[in-house]
Amino acid sequence: MPMGRPRKTNLHLPRRMYYKNGQYWYVARNKWIPLGKDENEARKTWARLEAGEIPILESSVLIMQRLMDRYIRDVLPGKAIKTQQEQMRQLKTLAAVFGKMVPDEIQPSHIGEYLDRRGREAPVAANREISLLSHVFTKAMRWGFAKSNPCRGVEKNPHKVRDRYITDAEFAAVLRVAPFSVQIAMELAYYTGQRLSDVLNMRWSDVQDGCIMVEQHKTKTRIAIEMGPELLDVIQRARKDGKLRSLYIVSNLHGKPYTKDGFETMFARARAKAGIHDFHFHDIRGKVATDMDNLNAHVHQIQSLLGHKTQKQTEDYIKSKTIRRVRSAAKVLDIVLDKPKNESAKTS
Numbered sequence: 591m592p593m594g595r596p597r598k599t600n601l602h603l604p605r606r607m608y609y610k611n612g613q614y615w616y617v618a619r620n621k622w623i624p625l626g627k628d629e630n631e632a633r634k635t636w637a638r639l640e641a642g643e644i645p646i647l648e649s650s651v652l653i654m655q656r657l658m659d660r661y662i663r664d665v666l667p668g669k670a671i672k673t674q675q676e677q678m679r680q681l682k683t684l685a686a687v688f689g690k691m692v693p694d695e696i697q698p699s700h701i702g703e704y705l706d707r708r709g710r711e712a713p714v715a716a717n718r719e720i721s722l723l724s725h726v727f728t729k730a731m732r733w734g735f736a737k738s739n740p741c742r743g744v745e746k747n748p749h750k751v752r753d754r755y756i757t758d759a760e761f762a763a764v765l766r767v768a769p770f771s772v773q774i775a776m777e778l779a780y781y782t783g784q785r786l787s788d789v790l791n792m793r794w795s796d797v798q799d800g801c802i803m804v805e806q807h808k809t810k811t812r813i814a815i816e817m818g819p820e821l822l823d824v825i826q827r828a829r830k831d832g833k834l835r836s837l838y839i840v841s842n843l844h845g846k847p848y849t850k851d852g853f854e855t856m857f858a859r860a861r862a863k864a865g866i867h868d869f870h871f872h873d874i875r876g877k878v879a880t881d882m883d884n885l886n887a888h889v890h891q892i893q894s895l896l897g898h899k900t901q902k903q904t905e906d907y908i909k910s911k912t913i914r915r916v917r918s919a920a921k922v923l924d925i926v927l928d929k930p931k932n933e934s935a936k937t938s
Contacts, residue, residue: 607636613734624653624692627734654696655689657735661726670807672787680719681726693727693736701744713747720746751906756877760866768860774828775840775853776874781821783878783895786854786871790847792839797825804897811897879907 600608607625608615614625614632616639623639625632635656658681666674687704688696701720708716724741731739765776778789787807796803801814802821817825828839836845842852854871861869875896882892893904 604633604636604640606640607632624735631733653692653735655685657693657730657733658685658689658726660733661729665725665729673808677722680715680722684719684723684726688723693730694738696740698740698742698744701741705744705747709747714749717746717749720744752873752876754868754870754873754876755880756869756873760864760869761874761877763864764857764860764866764869767863769856770831771840771842771848772853772856772860774824775857776871777824778821778839779871779874780878781818781824782815783875783892784897785875787850790838790840790850790853793837794829794839795837797839806897809897809899811899813894813897815895876907879904883908 597608603609603614606617608617613627614629614636616623616625616636618639625635662678662681666677669677688700691700701723705716705720708719720741724739727736727739727741730736761776761780765773768776775786775789778784778792779786782789782802782804784792784804785806785808788804791807792802792804797817801816802825803812803814805812815821825839838845838847840848840853842848848856857871861867879892879896882895883889889901889904889908892908893901896904896907898904898907
């Protein structure tokens with residue numbers, strides 16, 4: 591059986607493994623398969639190739655897939671559960687197109703073509719998928735699997751930001767007919783500007799030193815929201831009128847936090863009962879931003895409350911610059927909450 595020529599360099603490396611141009615390679619059947627810059631990780635991949643866990647003939651198919659697999663293993667666990675689930679779906683979609691390509695073979699024109707084709711049916715989804723792919727490439731560059739990020743500088747699909755503004759009357763109409771727990775959640779969302787997931791996760795132990803302490807589930811941003819008279823009133827009513835003791839400010843009949851789906855079902859029923867149809871709970875954050883802007887709050891103040899990382903995100907939440915200055919939230923909710931008292935006073 592003919593023997594291969596003895597190597598003169600890389601003597602410390604196992605067979606078929608070489609170090610060249612700043613990274614490690616696996617060489618078989620005239621194929622140079624990149625293993626990355628880290629020797630320990632390269633040896634692990636080498637062992638899998640030698641064991642046949644990664645078919646050599648399909649190595650070019652698996653290069654990008656392997657990169658995505660590492661992203662799933664090393665990066666995704668640090669993100670919120672919902673984000674992990676969403677990005678797993680996005681990676682599957684991306685792998686169907688790019689999984690058979692070597693990272694450095696992917697060019698900006700490929701990214702543009704993906705945005706064009708995918709964007710015909712789902713322009714926003716296409717933008718988000720390419721944003722994720724861009725982060726995968728950022729990691730790939732750090733790991734030594736790519737020289738550049740082909741996603742950078744490629745224009746995204748234009749899309750219309752949801753500009754639905756919930757008027758005071760619409761907010762009040764839903765608040766009036768909603769169950770007590772939904773009322774408290776709506777008011778907490780309005781006075782704190784937080785997402786539904788963060789509102790449902792608020793605990794009584796988070797109320798301390800005149801503030802509500804929040805660690806945003808999505809961004810991991812920590813903020814301390816000062817309790818003005820209106821927010822303090824909501825907290826006091828939740829504590830006084832709640833049906834039972836619970837660790838959570840908003841809880842179900844068993845003292846447990848609502849699931850997002852379960853709560854949104856309750857909110858949808860209240861919305862339908864009020865005759866208000868195009869009203870998502872998340873629209874409350876947009877209302878908060880817009881109302882604060884109309885009351886001349888500085889954009890940085892709004893950004894701090896919402897926990898946005900960039901000013902652009904906050905500006906997108908400010909729904910309409912043409913809306914005239916609204917009644918302050920305190921007065922709006924006072925009208926709603928005092929109305930039953932006023933009506934009972936009239937009938938007595």
